[in-house]
Amino acid sequence: MLLKSLLLFLVFQVCTSRDTIGSSQVQLKDDGGVLESKESNFELGFFSPGDSSYRYVGIWFSESKVSEKTVVWVANRNNPINDTSGVLKINRYGELALYAYNLENDPIWSTNVSQSVQNTSTLCVQLLDTGNLVLSQEGENESFIIWQSFDYPTDTLLHGMKLGLNWKTGLEWALTSWRSQDDPGTGDYTSRIYNQNASTPQAFVYKGVTKYWRADLWPCPDFVSNPDEMYYLNNFRTHNTDLIARIKLQDSGLYQDLKWDGADHKWKEVWSTPKYRCDWYGQCGANSKCSPDNINLFECECLPGYEPKSVDGWNQRDGLDGCVSKRVGVSKCRNGEGFVKVARVKYPDTSKAARLRTSMSAKECEQECLRNCSCKAYMSLASEGLVDCLTWYDDLMDILIYTEVGRDLHVRVDKISLAENAGNSQGFFRKGMVLIPMLSALLALMLIITLAWLLQKKRKTKDFVEEDELEESKRHPELQFFDLNTLIAATDNFSDANKLGQGGFGGVYKGELPNEQTVAVKRLSRTSGQGIDEFKNEVALIARLQHRNLVKLLGCCIKGEERMLVLEYMPNKSLDFFLFDNTRRSFLDWEKRFDIINGVARGVLYLHQDSRLRIIHRDLKTNNVLLDAEMDPKISDFGMARIFQGDQLQTNRVVGTYGYMSPEYAVFGRFSTKSDVFSFGIIILEIVSGKRNNGSYDENHSMNLIGHVWQLWNEDKVLEIVDSSLESYRPDEVLRCIQVGLLCVQEDSKDRPAMSAVVFMLSSEASLPSPKQPAFVFRRSSSTEADPLIPKQLYATNDLTITNVEAR
Structure with missing residues (x-):
């Protein structure tokens, strides 16, 4: 016991308790040692799961609490160590990092702290009794949490x-x-x-x-x-x-x-x-309900006013195709329609165009839905004395019938279905009724069925144009697919009055959905350079991304040759709309510009590192940075983006925008995260200067913005580049931004920092490395009339030209 106590004292020499790691000299090695929380609830150490021989760092319940090993968190879950050489320590950058073999290599895993840590000796890692592993810094009066495992x-x-x-x-x-x-x-x-x-x-x-x-x-x-x-x-x-x-x-x-x-x-x-089968999402498809109590029968049943889309599928006990309206030719808009109650349900998926209104009675809720012809159903919600109204404007998905709990859903039906349901529930069709009204109703029904058959026959001739929509809806069921007529009405038939902008892909229009939500509709032109593949790529990528500095995709529309994205509305347009206008740039003071630089940096870092998919944007530029109502930045336009897993990708099809392309991409077709870093560096320099990179900045019209900044940097006069419209700014912040920008546009991609380092450098006050020669210093070679953005030295030594370039 004495020897064990002495060892613990030597290992944890800065933070003296057994639940902590202190300064950079303290390590946790893969030799059987563990961190144990204060009350012995949890332990942190190295382990091998199941029959695996790989080694991981994880947290598990202490054996004093749980007799079997139960791991609750893993650090290097995707980067195992092959042997027992692992070491966990606080490194010189203030990160908790996992190393293997030796401490000179890059870490296997780290907390990747982006904020500045001035004094690593005040850092402490502690395993709390909640199971949370916390990296904190001790201040004079209190400690500050820098990172915690509960966030990951x-x-x-x-x-x-x-x-x-x-x-x-x-x-x-x-x-x-x-x-x-x-x-x-x-x-x-x-x-x-x-x-x-x-x-x-x-x-x-x-x-x-x-x-x-x-x-x-x-x-x-x-x-x-x-x-x-x-x-x-x-x-x-x-x-x-x-x-x-x-x-x-x-x-x-x-x-x-x-x-x-x-x-x-x-x-x-x-x-x-x-x-159970009814637990699975959308088990019975759209506009249906799933009843788990139907043990010996098919669990799926169409909602009132609907019928199976595929009779054969339902006969085979497969309801995934869902249900469609019984009578296509009968309007549900101010034509005697009403609502039929479906009792005790798990309410439908609210991501399908649902809207909640507060402080509204059940009757007011019904009238609210009835007034809007697009409203498919409503539910009056009562909780803690408050009554609210929830309405749906799209297919009703994932409805489960409960035995006792649940809420009543009111489904909109046409007048015929309304009469049918009233008759079924109240004995409406009974002996003694007059025969003539029944015959009249029967004739009317036959007429409606005939009309529906004709419409269906006409629709079949157009089925081929809907294949893309069906394909995309299967690939991305989390997306909302908007009806073309809905978007036509929302944008006033894509009128010029609602047009927000125009690009190589087509136009962007402001629109208002039936639920009064303002959106931006990006309409792909038939002559667009983006193309169908890029459109599908953009849908696939944005649908999976969620970050405050990325534009949010609300849904899409694929109908015949029409391809549209429905995006959140950004009222202040794009960054270049303000930055390069002599009048509007005054709205961007230095504080706001610095916030925009940091916001874009965080968005790119999320794409490269923190999102579920690791993504290279490939077309970062100021007009792809949109501004919301608070002038906060959001990155848009993912048509050219690519998912990556390795270090570098190769393409024979170079796409992007001149002035923002990195040299290795523009010339050789090689792109990586460092390609985005280069583009981000251009954005920084443009934000600081208020000038476009592809302008001319010397008497011979041969030097671009990069070359101009580089020249002033070498002459110690770089603050001369600052936008003259800025009345005041912090020179230290501006200098730091310029230096980070120059580091990002260095010619060799290996010299450029990763976005995690960029975010850290922008937020810290630590000294920065000196930038090396940037790429694309000159706009034009003196010996050739080839593309003005290819570096002079590349022409001189390699005689290279760009092929298959698609600029936007």
Whole structure:
């Protein structure tokens, strides 16, 4: 015991308790040692899962609490170590980092802290009794949390953890399953909060990008939504502080609530989902309901006023095609229509054009839906004495019939269906009724069926134009697909009065949806250089990205030759609209410009590192940086973006915008994250100077903005480049931005910093490295009339030209 105490004292010499790692001299090695929380609830150390021989750093319940090893968090889940050479320590950059073999190599994993750490000796890593691993810095009177593992969950939610989104930082709290019991790497299933409609929050489990299961969180006392955050708080200890429990997303997609049974020494399931066929998302398709109590019968049934889209499918007990309106030719708009109640339901998916209105009675809610011909259904919600109204304007998805709980959904039906349902429920069709009205109704019904058959026959001639829409809707079921007529009405038939801008892809129009939401509709021109493949690429990428500095995709429309994206509306247009206009640039003071630089940097860092998909944008420029009502920046236009896994990609088709392309991409077709870094450097220099990079800045018209800044930098006169419209600015911040910009546009991509380093450099006061020769200093070679953006030296030594260039 004396020897053990002495060893603990020597290992943890700065932070003296057994739950902490202190200065950079203190290490946790893969030799059996662990960090143990103060009350021995959790341990941190190295482990090998199941039958695997790979080594990981993880957190698990202490054996004093749980007799079987239960891992709740993994650091290097996608980067295992092959042997026991691993070392966990605080490095000289103020990061908690995992190294293998020796400390000179790049870390296997790190906390990647982006904020400045001035004195690493005041840093401390502590394993708390909640299971949270915290990296903090000790101040004079208090400590500050720099990083915590609760912000980066793996497959488990412990008490006090969140599932949701931080609006300010763009940080998302989500669960991702393991690949298998032997492999903690990122698996197929993800649990996250869907944030399109914060007033009616929902949690989804996705299999890849496909919705697998949905939970409604409204009303829920543990759900929080405010201007800063939106999240569900795991708060199972409210009534039992001694409870040992966890929520786990299994590698099979099963979502489990588990508690530890100390008497039987095993985990017991409190609940789990999806278990039954009706639990799976959209089991019965659109406009249907799923009844799990129908044990011996088909569980799917169409909503009132609807019939199966595929009779053969339903006969074979397959309802995925869902239901469609019974009578196509009968209007539901001010034509005697009404509502039929469907009792005790899990309310439909609110991401499908739902809208919540507060303080509205049940009757007012009905009238609100009845007034809008696009309203498909409504639900009057009562909670804690308040009555609200929820309405839907699209297909009704994922409706489950409960036995006892649930709420009443009122579905809009035509007048014939309304009469049918009234008759079925009230004995309307009974003996003694007059025969003539029945015959009249029968004749009318036959006429309607004939008309519907003719319409259906006409529609079949156009089925081929809808194949793309069906294909995309299957690939991206989380997206809302808008009807073409809805967008035509929203934009006043794409009138010039609603036109926001024009690009190589086509026009962008302001529109107002039936639920009064203002949107931007990006309409792909038939002669667009973007093309169908780029359009589908943009849909695929933006649908999976969520960050406060990225433009949000609300949905799309694919109809015949029409291709449209429906995006959040950005009232202040693009950055170049202000930056390069002599009058409007005065709206951008230095504080706002610095905020824009940092916002764009965070957005690019998210694309490169923090998103579920690692993405290279390939077309970063000032007119692809849009500004919201608060003039905060959001990156847009992902038509040219690419997913990457390695260090570098190659293409024979160079696309992008002259003036922002990196040299290795423009000349050789090689692009990587450093290509985006180069473009970001151009954006910084343009924001500081208020000038375009492809302008002329010397008497011979041969030097561009990069060359001009580089010349002034070498002459120690670089502040002369600052936009003259800026009345005041902080010279130190401006100098730092210029230096970061020059570091980003260095000719050799290996010399350019990663975006994580860029974010750190912009926010710190630490000294920066000196930039090397930038690329594209000259606009034109003296010996050739080739492209003006290719460096002079490339022509002189290699005699290269660009082929297959598509500029925008």
